[in-house]
Amino acid sequence: MSRIGKSPITVPPGVEVNIANGMVTISGKLGTLTQAIVGGITVSQEENVISVNRPSDSRTDRAMHGMTRALLANMVIGVTEGYTKTLELIGVGFRASNQGQVLDLSLGYSHNIMVRVPEDCKVITEMVKGKAPKIILTSHDKHLVGMVASKIRSFRKPEPYKGKGVRYMGEIVRKKAGKSASGKA
Numbered sequence: 001m002s003r004i005g006k007s008p009i010t011v012p013p014g015v016e017v018n019i020a021n022g023m024v025t026i027s028g029k030l031g032t033l034t035q036a037i038v039g040g041i042t043v044s045q046e047e048n049v050i051s052v053n054r055p056s057d058s059r060t061d062r063a064m065h066g067m068t069r070a071l072l073a074n075m076v077i078g079v080t081e082g083y084t085k086t087l088e089l090i091g092v093g094f095r096a097s098n099q100g101q102v103l104d105l106s107l108g109y110s111h112n113i114m115v116r117v118p119e120d121c122k123v124i125t126e127m128v129k130g131k132a133p134k135i136i137l138t139s140h141d142k143h144l145v146g147m148v149a150s151k152i153r154s155f156r157k158p159e160p161y162k163g164k165g166v167r168y169m170g171e172i173v174r175k176k177a178g179k180s181a182s183g184k185a
Helices: 059-080 142-154
Strands: 016-020 023-027 032-036 042-046 049-053 083-090 095-099 102-106 113-116 122-126 134-139 165-168
Touching: 016 042, 023 059, 032 059, 049 059, 059 142, 083 142, 095 122, 134 142, 142 165
Parallel strands: none
Antiparallel strands: 016 023, 023 032, 042 049, 083 134, 083 165, 095 102, 102 113, 122 134
């Protein structure tokens, strides 16, 4: 049996779980998330514990078992604590600012890039003198935060020679050696 799939999910106080018609809805202080259950996987709740079971040991059922359990656990964490991703802009003249849900990025192109961030995802920009500008994304939906962060990073991925670009906080970029001068005169 799947080690991830068989471990139960503990529901903290203040979180409401509703299982009906192949849909699981989890509500908490930060919001509400819904997930469809597919592949014959059964989800049951007893008091404050959610358990996920599979119908057989086929390869697809095993895969769906672990994935469903992981998605539900992420939903419980999301509605109680939330998720945060931080991006940093490494490069001379790179800037970020926001007006509400509209993010204005200056990434060295001839024009600024305007990105509309979904309402469920809060965006904060930090510009501190002497440090790289930061973009902080927070939401109760882990998938949404990752998707928005990936979209922002795709506008200027870190290049391998100087490391300039948009990075996840703490991301290590492996740098290549540049041209070497030949000793011939």
